[in-house]
Amino acid sequence: MLVVVLLGMVAGFLALRLYAVLGKRTGHEQPLVRPAEERVGAPPVPRTIDVQPEPRDVSQRHVEPAAENGLRAIIASDPTFDVAEFLEGAKSAYGMILDAFWKGDRQTIDWLTDAEVKAAFTGEIDAREAAGHTLENRLVSIERAVISDASVAAGIARITVRFDADIAAVTRDAEGNVIAGSLTDAVETHDVWTFARTLKSGDPNWKLSDTDEA
Template structure:
């Protein structure tokens, strides 16, 4: 029931690295969930234009327009809120080794990569004690539509406190008192005009 509640909450929120220890695995393609909302365009109201200016870099505008043209329910502000929510949930699930939650946030191939990284961590007897302190910035840096496949790249700047401990609880590395500033590009993808409204994490790269 808790998993179902979280899934519903993420679905409603989404609009259509970790720290210095145990970085996310970087498979060829990972994919977050984003749900529809009332139609908005970049050229809409003053409020909408302000949201666009804050959340879209100039080089990404044409790609975002293409996504809006293909899916009129897409909303920039809601998408960014959803991307940040997904960022928190994916990192938390990875740190805790929660493969069930990762299963509906990423594709099967990506989930397998996470499972392998989590299993390797367990085999080494390591436990992560990480905390996302804050997300300082999230902005769309690029977007594209090819056929029905849409991809949106989001620059996420965050502060993360991270430690790795051994099976006895001894500190292996990291610190919970010194947050590490991280900059990553997370790519989200989904098939437009599909019965599944969810976007999934498709790729992560250092910015």
């Protein structure tokens, strides 16, 4: 599971604002994604990813058909939720959590992951530090981010996002010698991350609850 996190980077100052980005919505619209011009400050999002009762082909865009009913269930429980804004926040979270893992930033990992993921990540950091290894990794680009699944069960919302990214990675030993990887050759990475939040709790925070490879 943790092989996928040996690679990238997004500015750390965004960590304190991440939770506000992951899925806030101001209206009660039925479409899963509002037009970009209605979301002040949000990046442009094509209208073609709006999911209607008879959805257009979104499998190659932002939401896979298997996730549509789950997303509607989340919106029914939390009308402030917005799919496009959640996806932008998830991409920021992807970069921030990877960056924190590579740098050994346990505090950011604690903010953004649940207990099980936190334990796995910090265990890997401890092992790396004990070996005297350091990572010089860089997230070159996120080529694609797609919501592949969504659900609500026992009051907990879960959304799974598949990330296709290019990452450059170098591992150095205690003397600074390169023992693996290259910063000049990016590697294609395909990760599947699931974010979770307890609905109707008054807590808007989403946390990373599972990671896997696509």
